[in-house]
Amino acid sequence: MNAPLLEVRDLRVGFQTDHGLLVAVDEVDLTLERGKMLGLVGESGCGKSVTARAIMRLLEQPSGQVLKGEVKLEGRDLLPLPLEAMRKVRGKEIAMIFQEPMTALNPVHRVGKQIVENLLLHEELTPAAALKRALELMEWVGIPAPDQRIHDYPHQLSGGMRQRVMIAMALSCNPKILIADEPTTALDVTVQAQILELIKRLQKETGMAAILITHDLAVVAETCDDLAVMYAGRLVERGTVESIFRSPYHPYTKGLLECLPKLDHPPKTMLPIIPGMVPGLRDLPIGCRFAARCPNAHGDEVLATRQPWKDCGGGHGVEACACFASKL
Amino acid sequence: MALLTVENLKMYYPVRGGVFHRTKAVCKAVDGVGFTLEAGETLGLVGESGCGKSTVAKSVVRLLKPTGGRVVFEGNDITHSGARELRTFRREMQMVFQDPAESLNPRHTVGQILEEPFVIQKIGTRGERSEWAAELLRRVGLPVDALGRYPFEFSGGQRQRIGIARALALKPRLIVCDEPVSALDVSVQAQVLNLLLELQQQDRLAYLFIAHDLSVVQHMSDRVAVMYLGKIVEIAPAKDLYRNPRHAYTKALLEAIPQVDLSRKRERKLLKGDVPSPINPPAGCAFGHRMRHPKWEESVAMNLSLSEVSPGHWVQPCPCCTEEGRFSGLPVA
Numbered sequence: 001m002n003a004p005l006l007e008v009r010d011l012r013v014g015f016q017t018d019h020g021l022l023v024a025v026d027e028v029d030l031t032l033e034r035g036k037m038l039g040l041v042g043e044s045g046c047g048k049s050v051t052a053r054a055i056m057r058l059l060e061q062p063s064g065q066v067l068k069g070e071v072k073l074e075g076r077d078l079l080p081l082p083l084e085a086m087r088k089v090r091g092k093e094i095a096m097i098f099q100e101p102m103t104a105l106n107p108v109h110r111v112g113k114q115i116v117e118n119l120l121l122h123e124e125l126t127p128a129a130a131l132k133r134a135l136e137l138m139e140w141v142g143i144p145a146p147d148q149r150i151h152d153y154p155h156q157l158s159g160g161m162r163q164r165v166m167i168a169m170a171l172s173c174n175p176k177i178l179i180a181d182e183p184t185t186a187l188d189v190t191v192q193a194q195i196l197e198l199i200k201r202l203q204k205e206t207g208m209a210a211i212l213i214t215h216d217l218a219v220v221a222e223t224c225d226d227l228a229v230m231y232a233g234r235l236v237e238r239g240t241v242e243s244i245f246r247s248p249y250h251p252y253t254k255g256l257l258e259c260l261p262k263l264d265h266p267p268k269t270m271l272p273i274i275p276g277m278v279p280g281l282r283d284l285p286i287g288c289r290f291a292a293r294c295p296n297a298h299g300d301e302v303l304a305t306r307q308p309w310k311d312c313g314g315g316h317g318v319e320a321c322a323c324f325a326s327k328l
Numbered sequence: 329m330a331l332l333t334v335e336n337l338k339m340y341y342p343v344r345g346g347v348f349h350r351t352k353a354v355c356k357a358v359d360g361v362g363f364t365l366e367a368g369e370t371l372g373l374v375g376e377s378g379c380g381k382s383t384v385a386k387s388v389v390r391l392l393k394p395t396g397g398r399v400v401f402e403g404n405d406i407t408h409s410g411a412r413e414l415r416t417f418r419r420e421m422q423m424v425f426q427d428p429a430e431s432l433n434p435r436h437t438v439g440q441i442l443e444e445p446f447v448i449q450k451i452g453t454r455g456e457r458s459e460w461a462a463e464l465l466r467r468v469g470l471p472v473d474a475l476g477r478y479p480f481e482f483s484g485g486q487r488q489r490i491g492i493a494r495a496l497a498l499k500p501r502l503i504v505c506d507e508p509v510s511a512l513d514v515s516v517q518a519q520v521l522n523l524l525l526e527l528q529q530q531d532r533l534a535y536l537f538i539a540h541d542l543s544v545v546q547h548m549s550d551r552v553a554v555m556y557l558g559k560i561v562e563i564a565p566a567k568d569l570y571r572n573p574r575h576a577y578t579k580a581l582l583e584a585i586p587q588v589d590l591s592r593k594r595e596r597k598l599l600k601g602d603v604p605s606p607i608n609p610p611a612g613c614a615f616g617h618r619m620r621h622p623k624w625e626e627s628v629a630m631n632l633s634l635s636e637v638s639p640g641h642w643v644q645p646c647p648c649c650t651e652e653g654r655f656s657g658l659p660v661a
Contacts, residue, residue, distance in 0.1 A: 043513040044484075158603075159377075188376040188540060190599045193584040197598055215514055218543075218586035245588070259518035260588060261547035267566055268370075268548065270522050274515040277483050 003075045005209050006032040006055070006094075006177055011069035013047070013054045016062075022281045023067070024050045026233040032177065032226075037203060037210045039220035039241065041256075042230035043278050048213045051230070052179050056096055057086050073176075092122045095170035099182035101162035105154040111165045112138075112150030115172060122173040137168040142198060160191035164198070171202060178203075178210040184219065196223050217256060221245060226315070229253050232279055232289040239316030249318040249328060252290045288321040298323035329403055330364035331534050332388065332421075332502055337361045338396035339383050343607055355607045357383045359558035360397070367501060368532040372549030372566065374542055374581065376603045380558040381538045385504045388536060389423050390414055401502070419449060422495035426507035428487035432479040438465070438490055439475035445497040464493040468523060485516035492523065496531075504536045509544060521548060542585050546570050551640070554578045557614040558606050560634065561649070564641035574637055576649035577615045616648030623647040 013025040025047040032038050040048045053059050055071050057078065071078045078089060090096075098104040106114055115134040119125055125133065131150075138146035141164045154162055163183060170178055180199065184192035200223055203210055212224055220227055221241060228238040229252065237250040248254045255274040265271070276293040285291065285303040302322050310320035310328060320328060339358040342351040358380040365371050373381045386392040388399055390406055398407050406417055425431035432441055442461035446452050452460065462472045468489040479487055488508060495503050505524070509517040521544065527533060539545050545552060546566055553563040554577065562575040573579045580599040600619075604610070610617040612628035627646040634642035643650055 043515060188603070189542065189584040189586075190376060190581065193586070193598055194600075196586075216586065217514070218588045221588050222586045256514055257588065259515055261518075261521065261541075261543045262588060263543055263546055263570060263585070264589075265547060267546060268525060268550070270525065271518040271547070273518045273522060275519075277485055277516060278513060 003072070004031045005034045005074060006030075007070075007072040008051070008055065009070045009072070011051065011054060011071065012067040013050050013059065013064065014067050015060070015064050019282060023284075024233055024281060025054065027069070028230070028233075028235045030228055030235070030238070032209050032211060034209055035203070035207050036225040037200075037212055037223060039224035039227045040211055040213045040230065041215065041217060041220055041227060043215060045232075045278055045281065046230040047233040048230050049181055052096065052181055052211065052213055056090060056094060056179065057081075058090075058096075088122075091118060091170075091175065092173045093175055094177040094179060095173070095175040096179040096181065097163070097166045097170050097183050099185050101159070101166045102154060104166060105162060107154055110151055110153055111157070115150075115165070115169050118169050118172050133172070134168075137172055138165070141165075141168045141171070141202070142194075143168070158191075159187050160194060163187065163191075163195055167195075167198065167202070171206070171208075174206060174208075176208055178208055179213070180210060181213045182215070183212070185214070185216075192219070199223070217260060229256070232284055233281065234289060234319065236290065237316075237318045239312075239314065243314055243316045249312065249316075249324065250290075250321075251294050251296055251324060255293075255295070288319070288323070291321070291323075294321075294323060296321075296323035331367045331369075331402060332365040332536075333400040334364070334384075334388065334397070335362045335400070336397040337384065337387055337394050337399065339380070339387055339392060340395040353607050355605075356558050356609055357606055358387065358394075359606075359609070361555070361558070361560050362397075363553055363560065363563060365502070365534050365536060367534050368528065369551070370528070370535040370537050370549045372545035372552040373536060373538045373555060374540070374545050374552060375555035376581075377540070378603050378606065379555045380606070381555055382506055384555070385423070385506045385536060385538055389418070389421050389504050391423070415449070419498040420500050421502040421504070422498065422500040423504045423506065424488075424491050424495050424508045427511050428484065428491045429479070429511075431491055432487060432494075434479055437476055437478055438482075441479070441490065442475075442494055442497060445494065449498060451498075460497070464497055467496065467527070468493045483516070484512050485520060488512060488520050489523065492520075492527070496527065499531070500533070502534045502536065504538075506538045507540065508537075510539060510541065517544070524548065542581060554581065557604060557609050559614070559632075559644070561615065561644045562642065563634065564643075568638070568641050572641075574641070574643040574650050575615075576619070613644065613646035613648050616646055619648065621648035 008030040011025055011028045014021045014023045028051055042048045054066055066079055112134055116130045119130040119133055135146050143149050143161060143164050184195050224241050227241045227244050229236050231252050237253045248257055258272040259274060261271060274293055287303040287305050288307050291298055291302050307319050307321045309317060311317045337358055338360060341355040341357060343353040343355050345352045361384055375381050387394045398405055401417060439461050442464050443457040446457045461475060465472055465474055470489055509520050537548050549566045552566045552569045553560050556577050562578045573582055604618060616624035616627055627648055632644050632646055635645045636642050
């Protein structure tokens with residue numbers, strides 16, 4: 001068996017702050033297979049974006065640091081790479097798009113120039129050839145009249161079009177992996193559907209793998225193959241979308257799925273809720289971090305000791321907290 | 329009598345430019361919107377960004393002065409009311425905003441924020457006000473010791489509870505909720521939605537509920553209005569609208585909702601293009617124009633005012649977007 005395309009092992013990321021070291025991501029394991037789309041889901045502050053940034057080695061400096069673990073791209077650990085080598089990985093092998101394309105694009109340069117710049121950096125192309133390729137890319141991601149749009153500034157484009165420009169830039173060097181950090185959160189439902197459809201189409205055409213970071217489980221259900229659920233810096237459950245949506249094991253995953261208003265839920269009735277709120281990073285227990293909000297009965301011991309990871313077969317695994325482990 | 333009646337509401341903004349700052353064009357943010365809202369009822373308002381939903385919300389509570397049309401609240405026409413008159417009406421109509429971090433004064437304690445409505449309305453003594461503020465906190469499920477703390481000490485969901493408590497302070501009959509949960513985490517969103525439902529049942533509150541998440545709107549609303557480019561294209565009882573949408577735009581919106589249900593994986597017909605600008609909108613049916621529908625031209629000469637297709641279900645009768653257009657769209661003489 002070949003090694004998976006991307007393997008994150010035991011990743012721990014911390015931030016040095018005025019309150020001491022805060023661990024934002026704690027011993028997270030992820031696997032991304034070739035050609036698959038992995039959904040990374042969790043609420044704000046759960047560490048999903050930090051995980052992505054750690055993979056790209058784009059953590060905020062100097063406060064953010066990887067404390068341990070490895071990020072293996074086709075068997076090669078990216079974390080110890082010298083910066084120069086890492087720069088060749090970014091964009092060329094792993095590309096990333098962000099939530100708000102307006103802040104990720106340079107507002108004072110025309111979009112065409114920004115796409116071309118990326119091409120010249122990574123591919124050996126003449127400027128004229130790069131321009132031609134930029135036009136092709138823009139057409140590929142469904143930007144109408146690319147020969148006119150190429151001269152536009154980001155602010156002249158709509159949110160959906162800006163995200164398409166970002167995707168065109170990200171895909172310009174045929175990366176093996178696309179990391180999309182909340183790519184549709186700022187967009188309307190109709191445009192969101194277009195962008196997700198576009199990412200799926202491009203993925204099919206190029207065979208690239210993708211990590212989709214989102215808080216929206218419905219988006220994951222529609223687009224992803226695999227799913228990893230994070231809570232307060234830890235991975236709580238992972239598996240195929242099919243398997244997790246059909247039978248979620250962790251009470252947090254269950255709660256998340258239940259508290260969404262669904263179209264077939266009787267309207268104007270109380271929704272099932274997860275009581276309380278996401279805990280802060282400053283005083284997290286060693287054990288189960290969801291315990292304070294967990295509907296299951298549990299003793300204090302689940303807080304004091306790290307709960308074991310359990311594989312349930314078919315790639316479906318869960319942090320098997322004592323409160324439900326006996327039922328697995 | 330309806331609690332709130334909005335008739336032919338128009339909000340136009342001049343677009344100025346050039347050396348002499350002349351009006352070059354008109355931005356028709358809201359163009360002829362009408363609906364009613366009964367006590368204890370929730371009307372959901374959906375549409376893509378820029379369709380004018382927030383402008384409608386702000387015109388209803390008269391944070392904006394509409395260009396045309398009427399806003400009638402409890403039988404009183406408040407379209408042209410001045411500041412003093414509005415102050416009395418604002419006891420009855422309040423607003424909850426999207427981002428509680430921005431709509432709560434960061435330099436005021438929660439106590440000051442919750443007492444401010446009473447101070448402005450000159451109600452109660454100092455002691456009574458702080459008693460009421462504590463009671464408000466209890467109603468929205470926050471501890472009383474929150475009174476002395478500042479908004480930044482709270483999470484997003486708690487801040488939205490404070491925003492809701494402030495809106496409840498004067499015992500209003502109508503609360504306009506503009507994207508009240510879109511800034512919240514999924515697990516907290518359900519808590520706030522439940523709170524809004526509970527308060528509605530207790531006080532027979534009416535909500536004008538704006539959200540871009542159509543599943544949330546469906547869950548909260550008795551009736552839903554769909555807006556497109558400043559106009560309502562369809563308005564119907566929620567169940568009816570979601571099960572049996574009549575306007576092509578409503579259908580497209582509903583198709584775009586991502587579904588959690590895996591068994592319903594389907595091929596979607598995706599809406600192409602973006603929302604057009606409300607500056608110089610096309611004549612006739614704007615959505616037919618966006619879809620480049622061959623029958624769009626017919627709609628230009630037609631009277632597109634909503635027509636009732638089944639009890640309470642109104643739709644814009646254009647030949648390009650509805651089956652009804654063929655039968656009921658009458659040419660303007």
